[in-house]
Amino acid sequence: xxxxxxxxxxxxxxxxxxxxRRDFFIFFKRILFFILLAAxxxxxxxxxxxxxxxxxxxxxxxxxxxxxxxxxxxxxxxxFFFSFLDYYLDIWIITSVRIIDVxxxxxxxxxxxxxxxxxxxxxxxxIQGLWATIFKFGDVKVQTAAEIEDFEFQQxxxxxxxxxxIMGLASKAREGQV
Amino acid sequence: xxxxxxxxLFAYLVFLFFWGVFGxxxxxxxIKFGFPNFFTFFGTFVFIGGAIILLSVxxxxxxxxxxNTEVSPFQGLLNVNTPFPVTYK
Numbered sequence: 097x098x099x100x101x102x103x104x105x106x107x108x109x110x111x112x113x114x115x116x117r118r119d120f121f122i123f124f125k126r127i128l129f130f131i132l133l134a135a136x137x138x139x140x141x142x143x144x145x146x147x148x149x150x151x152x153x154x155x156x157x158x159x160x161x162x163x164x165x166x167x168x169x170x171x172x173x174x175x176f177f178f179s180f181l182d183y184y185l186d187i188w189i190i191t192s193v194r195i196i197d198v199x200x201x202x203x204x205x206x207x208x209x210x211x212x213x214x215x216x217x218x219x220x221x222x223i224q225g226l227w228a229t230i231f232k233f234g235d236v237k238v239q240t241a242a243e244i245e246d247f248e249f250q251q252x253x254x255x256x257x258x259x260x261x262i263m264g265l266a267s268k269a270r271e272g273q274v
Numbered sequence: 275x276x277x278x279x280x281x282x283l284f285a286y287l288v289f290l291f292f293w294g295v296f297g298x299x300x301x302x303x304x305i306k307f308g309f310p311n312f313f314t315f316f317g318t319f320v321f322i323g324g325a326i327i328l329l330s331v332x333x334x335x336x337x338x339x340x341x342n343t344e345v346s347p348f349q350g351l352l353n354v355n356t357p358f359p360v361t362y363k
Contacts, residue, residue, distance in 0.1 A: 155279075155340070155343045156279055156343065156345045158339070159279055159282065159336075159339045159341070159343075160279075160282060162332075162335045162336060162339065163282055163283070163285075163286045163336070166286070166328070166331075166332035166335070166336070167286065167289050169328055170289075170290075170293050170325070170328055170329070170332070171293070173321075173324055173325060173328055174293060174296055174297055174300065174325075177297075177300050177317075177321045178300055180317055180321075181300060181303055181304055184304070184308065184313070184314075184317065185303065185304070185307050185308065198307075200303070200307065203299060203303075206307060
């Protein structure tokens with residue numbers, strides 16, 4: 097398991113400052129979506145009971161409905177858990193020395209990017225949209241002096257606060273006060 | 275031509291097999307890459323618990339069905355009776 101006490105390529109004296117994930121509202125929207133998916137067969141069942149009630153008693157149709165319903169609910173339950181994993185296993189770790197971006201990309205595919213704070217050139221926070229404004233989550237883009245692509249924290253809570261944390265740590269890193 | 279409806283049960287069992295494989299893959303990912311904290315274990319527990327409940331309810335309904343019932347999907351297909359009377363002159 098991943099541990100905050102055993103970070104990948106840990107440096108001496110490195111301390112974890114903050115661990116970030118996407119704002120919980122993002123996952124809450126997915127929960128609502130799956131509740132809607134779970135409710136769909138109930139509506140279909142009610143429609144069938146009123147239009148073709150004989151299907152619910154048929155010696156062949158009833159077993160097929162049972163199998164289809166079971167398969168459907170098992171599928172969306174598994175799909176929901178994969179959606180949870182996609183939310184839960186994507187993390188950003190801000191330490192006193194670097195930023196670590198851990199991204200789960202499908203099955204058996206995990207990407208870890210690191211950026212040392214003394215290479216941070218510019219930081220931008222961005223909140224867009226109604227729900228993002230209400231619940232105060234958004235993106236933080238970190239421009240680097242390195243040749244690697246810029247870091248981006250996606251849909252994190254309090255992006256302005258995250259920006260300030262990184263700015264403070266980056267200036268300390270540049271001054272050699274780590 | 276007729277066949278027993280437990281043939282559909284075989285297809286369902288194949289689906290269950292692949293569902294189980296992907297479920298194990300999901301559990302592998304959260305155990306290997308998740309932090310050892312309450313939320314990781316709670317999420318795992320909820321998934322396994324929900325899966326057990328769904329499988330138990332499914333088994334409860336499936337066990338009540340007579341799977342030896344024969345079905346004839348092509349019965350009446352070759353019936354040449356037309357919906358209207360045909361007369362030949």
